[in-house]
Each structure stands twice: as structure tokens, then as C-alpha cells.
Amino acid sequence: MTTTVDTPSGTRPSRVVPVLRLHLTNRWTTIGTPLVVLALIWAANWIVWLLIVRSVGADDRADAMEGTQFSGAIFYIFVYMMVVAVQAITRTFPFALGFSVTRRDFFLGTALLFAVLSAFYAVVITALSLIEEATGGWGLGGHLFTAVWYGTGSPIERFVQILLLFLFFFFVGAAVAIVYLRWRANGMIVFWVAVGVLGLGLAALATFTNSWPAVYEWFIATGAFGVTAWSLVVTALAALVGYVVLRRATPTA
Amino acid sequence: MIATLPAVSTDAVVETSHLTKRYGDVTAVNDVSITIEPGRIHGLLGRNGAGKTTLMQLLTGQDFGSAGSVSVFGHSPVENARVLQQLCFIKESQKYPEDFRPKHVFRNAPLFFDNWDQAFADRLIADFRLPVNRRIKKLSRGQLSSLGVIVGLASRAPLTFFDEPYLGLDAVARQLFYDRLLEDFAEHPRTVILSTHLIDEVQNMLEHVIVIDEGRILLDADAEELRGSATTLAGTASAVDAFTAGRDILHRQSLGSLAQVTIGRLSSAERREALEAGLDVTPVSLQQLVVALSGEGAKTNRQEEER
Amino acid sequence: MIEDGRPIFVQIAEQIENDIIDGVLPEEGQVPSTNEFAAFHRINPATAGKGVNLLVENGVLYKRRGIGMFVASGAREQLLARRRAEFSADYLRPLIAEAAKLGISTHHLAELIRKEEAGS
Numbered sequence: 001m002t003t004t005v006d007t008p009s010g011t012r013p014s015r016v017v018p019v020l021r022l023h024l025t026n027r028w029t030t031i032g033t034p035l036v037v038l039a040l041i042w043a044a045n046w047i048v049w050l051l052i053v054r055s056v057g058a059d060d061r062a063d064a065m066e067g068t069q070f071s072g073a074i075f076y077i078f079v080y081m082m083v084v085a086v087q088a089i090t091r092t093f094p095f096a097l098g099f100s101v102t103r104r105d106f107f108l109g110t111a112l113l114f115a116v117l118s119a120f121y122a123v124v125i126t127a128l129s130l131i132e133e134a135t136g137g138w139g140l141g142g143h144l145f146t147a148v149w150y151g152t153g154s155p156i157e158r159f160v161q162i163l164l165l166f167l168f169f170f171f172v173g174a175a176v177a178i179v180y181l182r183w184r185a186n187g188m189i190v191f192w193v194a195v196g197v198l199g200l201g202l203a204a205l206a207t208f209t210n211s212w213p214a215v216y217e218w219f220i221a222t223g224a225f226g227v228t229a230w231s232l233v234v235t236a237l238a239a240l241v242g243y244v245v246l247r248r249a250t251p252t253a
Numbered sequence: 254m255i256a257t258l259p260a261v262s263t264d265a266v267v268e269t270s271h272l273t274k275r276y277g278d279v280t281a282v283n284d285v286s287i288t289i290e291p292g293r294i295h296g297l298l299g300r301n302g303a304g305k306t307t308l309m310q311l312l313t314g315q316d317f318g319s320a321g322s323v324s325v326f327g328h329s330p331v332e333n334a335r336v337l338q339q340l341c342f343i344k345e346s347q348k349y350p351e352d353f354r355p356k357h358v359f360r361n362a363p364l365f366f367d368n369w370d371q372a373f374a375d376r377l378i379a380d381f382r383l384p385v386n387r388r389i390k391k392l393s394r395g396q397l398s399s400l401g402v403i404v405g406l407a408s409r410a411p412l413t414f415f416d417e418p419y420l421g422l423d424a425v426a427r428q429l430f431y432d433r434l435l436e437d438f439a440e441h442p443r444t445v446i447l448s449t450h451l452i453d454e455v456q457n458m459l460e461h462v463i464v465i466d467e468g469r470i471l472l473d474a475d476a477e478e479l480r481g482s483a484t485t486l487a488g489t490a491s492a493v494d495a496f497t498a499g500r501d502i503l504h505r506q507s508l509g510s511l512a513q514v515t516i517g518r519l520s521s522a523e524r525r526e527a528l529e530a531g532l533d534v535t536p537v538s539l540q541q542l543v544v545a546l547s548g549e550g551a552k553t554n555r556q557e558e559e560r
Numbered sequence: 561m562i563e564d565g566r567p568i569f570v571q572i573a574e575q576i577e578n579d580i581i582d583g584v585l586p587e588e589g590q591v592p593s594t595n596e597f598a599a600f601h602r603i604n605p606a607t608a609g610k611g612v613n614l615l616v617e618n619g620v621l622y623k624r625r626g627i628g629m630f631v632a633s634g635a636r637e638q639l640l641a642r643r644r645a646e647f648s649a650d651y652l653r654p655l656i657a658e659a660a661k662l663g664i665s666t667h668h669l670a671e672l673i674r675k676e677e678a679g680s
Contacts, residue, residue: 015334018364025361026352087351094348097315099365100337100410247332250316251348294604431602439595439605457562457603477607481565525649529657536565 015101019109020116022096023088030117034080035124041076042144049142065141074125074144078169081117085173088113089181094251103247110174111239118166126159153225161228168231168238175238175245182249264327266291266412266444267312271321274307274468281307283468284321289444289461294434296459296476297448298543304468305448306344309414312446313342325412341366341410343401345417349389355400356385366408373437374407380429394421402430406437412444419451427451431458452540462539466547476539483537483545484524487513492530504545515545568603572611577620577639580631587636591621591629 024030049065056064088110096106129145137143146152153161179187206212219227267289274282282304289295297305310316311323314330314337323329330336349358359378363369378385381399384392392400402418419427435458438445449455462479464472472479483503486493490512497514504515515537519527527534537545562568579585594612598605612629615621620635659669 015338015365018361021364022361025350025357029352091348091350095350095353098342098344098347099361100313100340100342101365102314102332102334102337104332105334248317250310252310252316252346293606432599435602435605436595436599439598457568457601457607460604460606476604477567477569477610480567484565525653528654531657531661536563538564 015105016109016112019096019101019106020112022099023092023110023113030084030113031120034077034121037080038074038077041074042138045142045144046138046140049138049140053140062141065137065143068137069143069147072147074147077121078165081121081166082169082173084117085114085170086177089174089177089246093181093246093249097251103249107243107246111171114167114170114174118163118170121166122159122163125162126155129158130155157225161225164228164231164235168235171235171238171242175242178242178246178249182245264291265289265324266326268324269312269321272308272311272318272323273320274311274316275319280468282311282318285465285468285470286321287463287470287473289446291444292442293460294438294445294447294458295461295463296452296455297446297463297465298450298452298539299448299465300450300547303465303547305465306346306416307468308465309342309344309416309446309448313337313340313414315342338365338367339411340414341405341408341412342414343405343416343418344414345398345401345420347401351390353389354386355383355389355392358389358400358404359385362404362408366410368409368411368441370407370409373409374403377403377406377433380433381426395423395426396421398422399426406430406433409437409441409443412446414446414448416448417450418447419449427454431455434458452543453538456539464543464546471546472543479539479542481536482518483515483542484517484519485513485515485535485537486527486532487511487535488530488532492532496527496530496532562601562603568601568607569610569614572597572601572603572608573614576611576615580620580636581639581643583636585631587631587633589631590627591631593628 045068049068052064053061092110093106096109097103101109125145132138132143132145137146152158176191179191183190206215222230265288267287270286272282272285273280285308297308299305307316311318312325312330314325314332317331323331325336326339328336330340355378359371359374362374363371381396381403383396383399383403387396389397389400398418398420399422402415402422405413405415405418419430422430431454434445447455447459456476459476462472462474462476463470474482486496488511490507490510493512493514497516500516502514502516506513519534524534562571576585576591580587585591591612592600594609595605597603597608597612601608612621616623616629618638619632620639621629622632623629656666656669659666664672
């Protein structure tokens with residue numbers, strides 16, 4: 001066979017950016033809906049704070065509002081993005097293959113999507129956390145975007161921390177979906193059993209070596225920012241596993 | 254736009270050698286060695302489950318072969334952007350992103366198909382009356398097929414695969430598809446592989462025919478060669494037997510003193526002779542030929558040969 | 561209509577021949593393009609091209625570069641001569657065979673033909 005039908009390399013642009021644009025076709029799904037829900041969560045919280053402020057005596061008010069810093073209300077948006085990641089794999093991947101995209105370009109374009117969305121939401125949430133501080137907790141001393149899990153450090157630290165959290169949920173969600181795509185139900189069983197065994201194994205190890213206090217201390221010493229930074233290891237591993245497994249995945253069951 | 258495939262090229266577009274795909278105990282594609290010539294409309298014919306879709310998935314790099322080799326435009330299609338960017342594979346079971354409407358598909362298509370013709374796509378959308386703003390999940394089976402057909406035609410990919418593209422399409426829409434395909438093919442020659450079991454409808458459009466059954470290639474020939482390659486003779490058993498004595502008989506059926514026999518090609522002199530002998534002479538259509546080749550009887554014969 | 565059993569390109573060539581014999585396509589007149597034949601008959605353009613080329617080889621049609629296909633001078637006479645030569649084999653012999661089967665003598669057959677002609 002000769003290769004005379006080869007196209008000049010100039011006509012072979014990468015499909016990474018088109019894949020990103022494909023994912024962003026429906027901005028409502030990736031940006032509109034999450035922001036609206038975020039606004040609703042904020043409004044609901046604000047009403048609850050108002051009720052607390054009205055019903056609690058002035059002495060206990062500060063204590064009560066202090067409790068909101070353990071809020072997990074915006075955790076929703078991370079879960080939502082995990083679902084976005086799962087659908088990108090289970091629905092958009094077979095579609096992209098139908099549009100003659102390589103698995104490699106699909107993965108890179110999807111990773112680019114995760115990076116773009118993570119950066120966007122990190123900016124939004126960091127900005128909201130700063131506003132929250134500047135307005136004294138939206139006028140009521142409430143915490144939504146300055147919960148202790150994130151959003152207590154410097155603006156840069158907050159941004160990085162939220163960015164890493166988003167990346168974690170995106171890539172872990174995608175990795176699980178990729179395992180499902182390739183091995184279906186059996187893959188899921190093996191995967192979750194493996195995760196369970198690993199978790200129990202580590203817990204047992206900590207128990208038998210009496211190292212729970214040390215583990216505890218490590219978390220305290222590392223701090224919220226440090227722990228989030230360590231999540232990058234899991235994120236990178238998920239990305240790597242996702243890439244390797246996806247390269248041999250097929251669009252059909 | 255730079256033409257990505259010179260239509261004048263005589264190199265094979267697709268070449269497979271002993272290509273095999275096994276899923277556990279099932280061999281979906283079995284020792285397939287075929288060559289697809291450029292600039293032709295090929296029919297990939299066979300019953301449901303014969304291996305048509307699997308073969309096309311192997312040719313488009315969507316699935317991985319268990320043995321043998323595939324070469325498309327001279328290279329393996331698997332993860333090969335240079336090859337894949339010249340392909341368009343319209344699959345009957347194509348999945349779409351959850352929130353997509355047809356307009357979203359058309360908005361993205363130009364990003365992925367270098368030869369995409371939006372004006373042509375718009376004309377086809379009108380022809381097929383496709384509701385572009387309806388959620389794809391809400392489309393009828395026929396509308397879903399129209400969507401695929403429009404993408405496949407307007408992409409003008411140098412190598413286009415249509416896998417059972419007309420499910421749920423009514424006769425009018427199917428005819429529209431055939432007409433538009435022929436018109437556009439005449440103006441923009443390319444290689445088309447059309448998998449179907451509606452053989453009667455498409456047989457006149459095909460230049461080459463590949464018949465697959467149980468993963469094996471049963472027939473791989475030019476459509477014109479196949480026309481008239483088999484003839485059915487009917488009449489009294491004695492007349493039929495006298496005429497067919499010494500010939501290869503593909504199929505024989507008898508009822509009392511009447512007999513019906515299918516034999517190979519007849520020259521016009523032989524045809525005349527048969528008519529003069531008082532026999533009914535009917536050509537065997539491509540559809541009947543495929544049925545005869547992949548029917549139950551043929552299957553038993555093959556299994557016996559294998560033993 | 562395209563019928564089963566015989567190559568399509570032969571049938572296309574025959575249809576063009578018929579149109580020439582009937583005078584639908586006059587000598588030195590242009591014939592439709594290959595793509596027009598293909599679209600009209602819903603057949604593969606390559607097959608239509610093969611039918612047209614068959615007639616070019618036989619000198620019935622000729623190509624004017626960049627313009628199209630035209631019916632050659634004398635094509636009609638050429639086709640008529642060939643059809644006449646084939647008439648006996650194509651029409652008479654089957655007729656006689658069928659007549660024999662029905663017990664119609666050659667004499668009686670000739671009479672039937674005359675009667676049919678007079679009646680119509």
C-alpha cells in the first residue's frame with residue numbers, strides 16, 4: 001500500500017478545541033443552571049439566617065451564626081459538576097467518536113473543559129467569598145462561601161483550593177464513568193469493591209498500628225489548604241487511569 | 254477547501270486482511286478480507302446481526318479487532334486522526350448528548366467535518382422536515398434517522414458509512430435519501446458504504462456488493478456482474494431436468510410433475526433455447542440471491558463443509 | 561424501468577437506442593448527461609456512464625470535449641439494421657415456438673398476423 005492519499009499535515013488540525021466547544025454547546029447545562037441553583041441556595045440560606053437572627057436573642061446570635069461556617073450548602077455545585085463529567089463520558093464520548101474524533105483528542109478536549117469550568121467557578125466562588133466578607137456575611141453574619149473547608153485563606157489560596165476541589169470532582173467523576181463505559185456493571189463492581197477494600201485496609205492498618213492520632217494530627221497540621229493540595233495526587237491519578245482506560249474504550253455496550 | 258481525498262486515486266480506500274472480532278464465544282466478524290475501491294457506492298448487505306455494524310466499527314476505529322488487520326487510506330484507523338478526519342460513520346444506534354437538539358448537532362458538525370456544506374444541510378433539513386429545535390430524545394425514530402442521513406450527506410466525507418440509515422423513514426423519505434445521495438455523489442464523488450437489508454430498494458444504486466452472514470463474507474462482487482448471474486427455470490420436471498442436465502444447480506424445488514430450478518448465468522442463446530423448450534425463465538434478483546446465499550439452507554451447507 | 565436479470569448499463573444503452581430509433585433523440589442532437597441519466601433512473605452514475613460509453617464504442621454516440629454527448633450521423637440507420645437482423649431471433653422464434661405449443665400452424669399464424677394488422 002502506498003500512502004499517496006495522505007493529506008498534508010496542514011489539513012490535520014487537532015480536534016481538542018472543537019471537543020471543548022462541543023462540550024460547551026449548551027451553555028445552560030454547564031453554566032446557566034449551576035449559577036441559578038447557586039443563587040437559589042444563597043437565597044434560601046439568607047432567609048434561614050434571617051429567621052435565626054430574628055428568633056435568637058442578641059447574646060447567642062454571634063454563636064449561632066458562627067455555626068454556619070461549617071456550611072456544606074454549596075457542596076451541591078461540586079456534585080453537579082461530577083454529573084457533568086459523567087455525562088461527558090457516557091453521552092458525549094460516543095457522539096464525538098461518531099464525529100470521527102480520536103479518543104486522545106476527546107480526552108484532551110474534555111480535560112480542557114474541566115480546567116476551563118474549574119477556573120471559571122473558582123473565580124466566581126472566590127469573588128463571592130470576598131463579597132461575603134466585605135458585606136459582613138450578607139448583612140447577617142452568615143457563611144456560605146467562606147466555610148472552613150475552603151475560603152478562609154488569602155484570595156489566591158481560596159482560588160487555588162476551590163480550583164483543586166473542582167478538578168478533583170471532575171476527574172474522579174470522569175474516571176468512574178470511564179471504568180463504567182469500558183467494563184459496564186462488572187467494572188463498577190470490581191471498582192467499588194476495590195475502593196472499599198482499600199479504604200477498609202487503610203483503616204485497619206491505622207487501627208492495628210494505633211496510628212489514628214497520628215493521622216488526625218497530620219490532618220490538623222496539614223490544614224484545609226494542605227489537604228486540598230494533596231487531593232491533586234488523587235486527581236492526577238484519576239486523570240491518568242481515565243486516559244489509559246478510555247484509549248481502549250468502545251462506544252457500544 | 255483542500256480536497257482531502259483525490260477522487261482519481263486508484264489505491265484501495267479500505268483493505269482488511271483476515272479481520273476477526275470475537276466477543277467472548279461469539280465471533281461477530283470472521284476472517285474478513287475485503288478491498289473497497291475509491292469513488293464507488295458499496296452495499297454491505299446481510300441479515301440483522303450478520304456482523305455489518307461490527308465490521309463498520311472496526312473500519313472506523315470505534316472497535317478493536319481480535320485478529321487480522323485493517324487499513325483505511327493506507328493506515329490503521331485506530332486512534333489515527335489523519336484517517337478518521339476523512340470518515341463519517343452514521344450509525345443507526347448513534348448516541349447524542351443528553352441535552353442536544355438537532356440544531357446543536359448542525360452547529361458542531363462544521364468543526365469536525367472539513368467538507369461540511371451548510372447550504373446543503375439546510376436544504377436537506379427542509380426536505381426531510383426535521384424539527385431542529387426539538388430535543389433529540391423527543392424525536393421519532395424516523396426523524397432520528399433523518400438527522401443521521403443529513404449529517405452523513407452534508408459532511409461530504411471522502412469515506413462515508415451509512416449503517417441502516419433509514420429505520421423508521423417512510424417510503425417518501427427513503428426515496429429522498431436515495432435521490433439526494435445519487436445527486437450529490439455525482440457532483441462530489443466519494444466512497445460510500447451503505448449497510449442495509451432493504452436490498453430491492455438500493456440495488457440499482459450500488460456499484461459493488463458485499464454480502465456478510467454470521468460474520469463471514471459470502472459474496473464480494475460488482476453489482477452489474479451479479480445481475481443475471483442466477484436464473485430460475487420453471488416448467489414440467491422432465492423439461493426442466495432435460496435443460497439443466499450437466500449444469501450446476503443452486504436450488505431445486507418440485508411439486509408433482511412441476512419443477513423449479515435455480516442455475517447460474519444464461520447466455521441470450523441459452524435463454525432463447527430455454528424459452529423454446531417451454532420453460533418459464535425468470536432472473537433472480539439481488540435480494541433473492543442474498544436470501545438464497547444467507548438463508549437457512551445455505552447455512553447448513555456451510556456448516557457441513559466446515560466439518 | 562430497470563428490470564432484474566440484465567446489467568443496468570445494457571438497459572440504459574438500449575433505452576438511448578430506442579429513443580434514437582423513435583426520433584426522440586435526433587442525429588447530431590445532444591443526449592442527457594450521465595448524471596441526468598443516473599438521477600432519472602435512480603442508478604449509480606458510474607453504471608449510467610458505462611451504458612453511454614457502450615454506445616460511444618459502437619459509434620452511436622460521440623463526445624464533444626467540454627460540451628457533452630451527441631448522437632452520431634447515421635446512428636439511426638445503423639441501429640435499425642442491427643435490430644432488423646435480431647428481429648427474427650428476438651421475436652419470430654419465440655412466437656413460432658408458442659404457436660407450435662398451441663397447435664397453430666405457420667399458415668394459420670400468418671393469417672392471424674394479417675387479421676391483427678387489418679383490425680388495428
